[in-house]
Amino acid sequence: VATTTVTGDQVGALRRRGRPRSTRARAAILAAAGELMLEGGMAVASMEAIAHRAGVSKATIYRWWPSRGAVALEGFLEQTRDTSEIPEGLSTHDALRFQVGALIELLQDPTCGPLMRGLIGQAQSDAEIARALRERWLAPRRAIAAEVVRSGIERGEVGPDIDVAVVVDQVFAPVYHRLVFGHDRLDDGFADRLVGQLMAGLRRDATGNATSAK
Amino acid sequence: VATTTVTGDQVGALRRRGRPRSTRARAAILAAAGELMLEGGMAVASMEAIAHRAGVSKATIYRWWPSRGAVALEGFLEQTRDTSEIPEGLSTHDALRFQVGALIELLQDPTCGPLMRGLIGQAQSDAEIARALRERWLAPRRAIAAEVVRSGIERGEVGPDIDVAVVVDQVFAPVYHRLVFGHDRLDDGFADRLVGQLMAGLRRDATGNATSAK
Amino acid sequence: VATTTVTGDQVGALRRRGRPRSTRARAAILAAAGELMLEGGMAVASMEAIAHRAGVSKATIYRWWPSRGAVALEGFLEQTRDTSEIPEGLSTHDALRFQVGALIELLQDPTCGPLMRGLIGQAQSDAEIARALRERWLAPRRAIAAEVVRSGIERGEVGPDIDVAVVVDQVFAPVYHRLVFGHDRLDDGFADRLVGQLMAGLRRDATGNATSAK
Amino acid sequence: VATTTVTGDQVGALRRRGRPRSTRARAAILAAAGELMLEGGMAVASMEAIAHRAGVSKATIYRWWPSRGAVALEGFLEQTRDTSEIPEGLSTHDALRFQVGALIELLQDPTCGPLMRGLIGQAQSDAEIARALRERWLAPRRAIAAEVVRSGIERGEVGPDIDVAVVVDQVFAPVYHRLVFGHDRLDDGFADRLVGQLMAGLRRDATGNATSAK
């Protein structure tokens, strides 16, 4: 995953000699990984299958990514660059609702959903993937949500004794839960209910909260 | 997983012919699977390793379980037989708190935690395991929690417009979330916060909710 | 293989206690072995397949025979009890021709041919089978053929300096050779040619020998 | 066995892509197979044992040979490249004696003998091995022996009515017979007797044939 931190400034700086890496190969690999995850999950998306599908040799993949999970992670992040922004001026409820809605929409995508499921699966047995997933996917989104909650506390929308980290878990966890276990639908109605029922308790004055859940 | 559907009456009724299955082997396999999951997760707990550790041939494992995940599931359920009961006479808050606490306690166990992580990992790529995990682990506990919420509604402790299925997700999801991503601690304080912040919104009268988070 | 030497007189003599061995089982096992050898050779005639086909448990087979080859051998011998006799008053040529013809006829049988092929195959890796095959099948027939040759020498039909053991090989070997390698037909014409061309040289006076080969 | 069809011109012409096959691995596999056959026959020379002994993975063996027998065959042929030539100017008797002697000498080799025994054993249950053994080992040697006999007929050394194919069987069969059944010695004396007793009858004038057995 290390090499993916390459940014523009490097281009001019320490220009490596020899043939530069192929942009085509990188794109083909990520696309192939996504397609295969979609078709049959991590079980089908073997390194060999990805290489074959992408018309690339295995060595080329290993040259740039340390593991299958790293490819999946980068492929996932690729399609997700800018979901972290929230419109300004929203209430705490609407801001969280926006974030949950964006997450659900992403995971409903027929490529992204399986990719994330596969990533979570890999993370259970690959500590490096788990770390990367936490740092590069989870943490940034948690930070934004935490900021939303904290500003809610400052503005008096949210009670002062609330544990922010726990709130963030309460906001996102149910979404991943349904993705991972697949016991129930993952749609907009769920997002409404989820944030509604959560916020009703996070408000300082919670009169008639239950009805506000819809 | 098939053999676990054996119920009492079968013992006397349709006795299978031939040598009956070895109790020793079954116990050794489940124990070995648990130990290996603890030591290095699903990556280390290969069928071959389990068989070797248990002093058993691979064929014996495959005779009774269709996959590695099925062994892990049964091994997990083995240590968990009757955790689904709740003391009578508890308030909705206390009943949910009891369940969350029991779940966290179970997952804190150095064998059960890794087993469940491994199971969830497997379930992402093995639909059969996913199904078994939902039906044999998740569903019974969800049913009990749902019953708690429903009786809370009847008793007026919980608002009438609450979506019970969503509440159940809100109760359990954050626990699995921290288990799966490992981004934060999974302890009693978390259980308190979780149920407290959730319930504060589920009560019809939510005055001073923030402080009820303990 | 030892127990198969049980003959009638034993029945009255040392009457074994307990239930006597089942004649049905023995016959069914030998028949099943023969059928399976016919169908697909030694590869198909596994102990498990033989037991199943015969409606017998594997333990029953192992109680009476030490190995698969031993079953095949006895099954083969079963259909071959009295091929060792030769009509009296034949010339050396005709006596040998009779034996070769009987052997070829036997090996042309759709059960016996594959059985013998399988036995020879097993004998290459199972010294016990090899020994039993030599002692119980090969040796008796070699003894008779040798006697034929020896009496031919006495009567002056065969030269005195002939090595009898080598002659016996020359008589039988080409038959097994074609059975084992399958490079050419195994029929009556072959028997004629074989003994004819061989005898022409074994006669003391070999004028016009070549023409006597047909 | 496929790779053995490679002929000289390919080397320079159509260079295969990818990493070329390892010469070391091929040699180690054939050597290991030979050693193991010598030590305990086909029973000991399992694919797994060969792979382990050769320091090679099973996949590498299966990449180049379809079965255990194919490895044994190529290992056998390896040590036998050009034994098919016969010195010029020999009589029919001496030419056949030369061939039988060469065959016996080869089969007396502590590696080649067991290898051929194993091959014959395998050929009884593996049609593909049987075919390869016939075509690549037996047929060429039979063709040469047949040519010897035919030129003997032309030169008047051998009777005109002789069946050449049967003669070839008579020449070689007794050698394989003793190898396969192990009932008697396989040495030079046997070769002398064998060809002597056979030729005495194949000569047009067979006076004093018995003494010609040397």
Added chain:
DNA sequence: GTGTAATCGAGACGGTACGTCTCGTCTTCTG
């Protein structure tokens, strides 16, 4: 232009684990 150096594809390599098969032994229940 011509080196030169890192890229690329292809695919062989030593491993490990897979899930299946048969072996020969054993254990239990049934007829």
Added chain:
DNA sequence: CAGAAGACGAGACGTACCGTCTCGATTACAC
């Protein structure tokens, strides 16, 4: 109480991927 049914430990089977390696061929900058 013999025997069928079949579970058991053992271990080979042939396959699939793993991650590494060795090739020849291909770029694209640097001289």
